Amino acid sequence: MTFFEELNNDNITGVAYKNINIKKALLAYFANSGNSTIADLCKELALSAPKVNNLLNELIADGLVKDYGKVDSTGGRRPNLYGLLPESAFFIGVDVKQSHINIGISDLQKNMVKLAEHLPYRLSNNQESLDELCKLISTFIEEFNAPKDKILGIGINLSGRINYATGYSYSFFHFHEEPLSKIIESQLGIKVFLENDSRAMAYGEFSSGVVKDEKNVLFLNLDYGLGMGIMLNSQLYYGKSGFAGEFGHMPLFKNEIICHCGKKGCLETEASGWALKRMFKDKITTGSSSILDLKAENIELEDILEAAQNDDTLAIELIAQVGENLGRGIALLINIFNPELVILGGSLAETGEFIRLPIKSAINKYSLSLVNADTQLKISTLKEKAGVTGACLLVRNRLLSLS
Template sequence: MATIKKIFSDLHNESIDGVAYKNLHLKKQILTYFANTSDATITELSRELNFSAPKIAELLTELQKDGLVKDYGKAEDSGVGRRPNRYGLKPNSIFFVGVDVKKFHINIGLLDLKNTLVKYQEKVAFTLNNTPKSLDALCAIIQGFLKGLPARKDQIAGVGINLSGRINYKTGYSYSFFNFSEEPLSKIMEDKLGIPIYLENDSRAMAYGEFCNGAVGPEKDVLYINMDYGIGMGVMINGQLYYGKSGFAGEFGHIHAFNNEIICHCGKKGCLETEASGQALVRLFSERLCAGATSIVTKITRKTQDFLLDDIIAAANHDDVLAIECIAVIGEKMGEGIATLINLFNPDLVILGGSLSATGAYIRLPVKSAIFKYSLSLVSNETHLKMAELGEKAGVMGACLLVRSRLFAFE
């Protein structure tokens, strides 16, 4: 069995041309088909990829020799005729590490080729600051995770890392965090950890998780809204993540939506994020409490101020009226923004994700009614609104799957 390094260099060998190039291309098409769809028979692949059965069979045996593909045996009875063999990715050949860096904690996990989180650690203590010390702490956590894995290091294709703010995944530069060096952040971390690093914007990675393994079915044009302290978005167009020119597409939180005087951390005034985000919810909730409103959150947390977003979400899910009211206010404003997105993107599906999505219908209903109110009905009639399915795991899943997509990618 070839090592991951060998497979990697084979798959990305750019000096290859002619027949070898075409075979390599077809191999990647097969792998991508397995990854995006599922196991398949020779005949299915032949039809789908427009190559003859013998050719597909030849490449499948090569991929099996490489250790990437497995023969899963005879398919289920499908009526009459000989039952075909099903082929698919071999789970234990390659693994991917995903690191979801949140404001106050880290989630980290190891994914195999069958989309199983082999190992997963949630809410590892960490505080995100834009300092070298914070970066060192992050590296140390990843280092520790890499040590205790049920996989050889040469089986790990890379580490995907989600950060909030502006990220250019192609260059590896981060512009909002850990941007105190001349070199791209991905390079710095690769040097420290000795393993390929792939940076991505947090919302886009979460979106990718939902796209591949969550709420998205056959839909091709999908928007994923990450509702957390800030507001982020991941855009899928024609079945692929959309980046824009420099990887900054989807800055939904910083569109100008209000004529208020609240200064956003991006430096501008009136961003959607100033009134429709988790941080706006915390502010609104505190204001209402100060103004004399009552809530069970004070009982649960024994605090009278400095509530966390999670405290309010928990209160709402315990039927706390104040929390529910405040979420409705935020949701209405969020929905107005989403109405704009629907007019512009005419998506098949909009997914509400991020920590605020844990409030379920409390956020969904005001969003839905605002969409009706503010978008063209002909357009929004075509759009489904769903809640995210992966919850807290979305980020880690997405980060891992993005590493996979880079391994299988062509060019």
């Protein structure tokens, strides 16, 4: 039985189960520290040389680890150096947006080996939309030139309330008694993990983006809706039921606008992509001018953001208004968490200074100066790739118990 078969076998117990966990620890060490000698592995894992040698040979036989030959030595017998074979296993990340999806596949050493961005897709809460999502993922897998059994898992990001531990989605595709992860898994034939889109984007940014040595970070996904990923002491924070980060539903405004959550006055009603789209259409209807005048009925968020980049005055003014409203909410977060860094991600963040400057101004206005003085405000560096990157890394780490 190969390591991958052992990994997915729930009936293994005793010594065999213990050996699986030691193999996971070996892979984790290689993944986090690079190539190593048997002596280093023995010291790190507190195991005997024969034990480590036997398990390494099994991982080599399974094609996961490679003997890279003798290491340079100043004297004595030169030891062999062992490390991961990157192309021995792959992990797929699927980032689901409102009007498209991004799919990527990474290897065992976190290298993104294939990426397909902006595949046309319309997210709707019905069976047809779910079937189309599975079809797009299946086509991507078929076009990837590698044996299917080397793809160990698929991470899928969806907006709304996701319980990653149980695999249930409560905002989209909640049609069956079974967890959504199991429904999709049965169609694709590969283990599936669900994650909230904002949290996956946050993890991508924490692991491979703008975060350096910061340990307490907030990632804000500013898109049609608002979401947040929280890193406390270098760990993702989920909350009791896995729903932490719904900052878009803080009741900050006294208005009669019904939010997508069913309540009134949420931050999202005045400071999101949905809000920007509504505000823009209202302005056009009441006589304001824009380069988008002729298509007012069919205006999408992407059109407004593109218009701002083309110096459309109305688009720029309304983005600034949304930024001011967002800044009020972010000021509250800073007062509560006192983070080292706040990262702005999502489509609204890609307008750059158009959104960042009014947010910064509102933060200075509404948060405690002593608290915000130590908080940096940065734009995501991974941008559209943040979600795919995070999804690939999360599924890799969960399957192999890596960090």
